Amino acid sequence: MSYLNSSLSLNGTMRAVMWSGIPYNVTVQNVPIPKIQTPTDAIIGVEVAGICGTDLHTYAGVLGSSTPPWVMGHEAAGVVVEIGSGVQYTKVGDEVVIPDQVHTGLLDMKLPNHGNREGYL
Template sequence: MTGGKRPHPKDTMRAVVWEGKPFSVVVQDVPKAKMQANNDAVVRVTTAAICGTDLHVYRGIFGSASPPWPLGHEAMGIVTEIGPGVQTIKVGDRVIVPDTPDDGHLNMDPPDFSDLALFGSGGDFGGLGGCQGKIPSRH
């Protein structure tokens, strides 16, 4: 080991995880994001935001009924993999993940954001407080 970094297995990544107790989060190894549907994309997270929802979970106000719970649902990153049903983005595109979707799809007003790559995420998709996330594409 050099430079204070430790090697990670190829199938895991580091992520911020709420342990189920107020004011208790850890950085731990979790499974890497994987494609699960034709309209999925995998994004390497370059910047993750901490929003009010994350703070509510951190404080124990609300959160997953089954911790540990990966935090994060707003991020920016670079697409590393896309499913065959994804038509609006390609590998290498920079994308914004602005919010958690309803039923796996982001619903924002105004509805036409055709020039932007918009996705959803959150605990259901592995959280975005890690190195990468699996997110559903709108198209």
């Protein structure tokens, strides 16, 4: 749980890989730690993150539907550091995997192809 003891978490910032909008140009920057915005939000202290095809396409300038700069990465695992008032099944300190294919913001564990996530959300 190194994230919980990190000095970066104490000053309100975290390190993030940022894409500038220029192909092949990314930097590691200190950015504000996100805040809970809705009752079902959770803040995750990322311990590990992967690089996927979307990241590589963005890095090369092939993708880019959002206005740069933006934080890259969407495949990660870490520790829950804060939860909203409506979060029912996860508590601070839980180790979690961040699903990479949840575009609606909701994940129904009964749907097919989510068996690898059972017990980790």
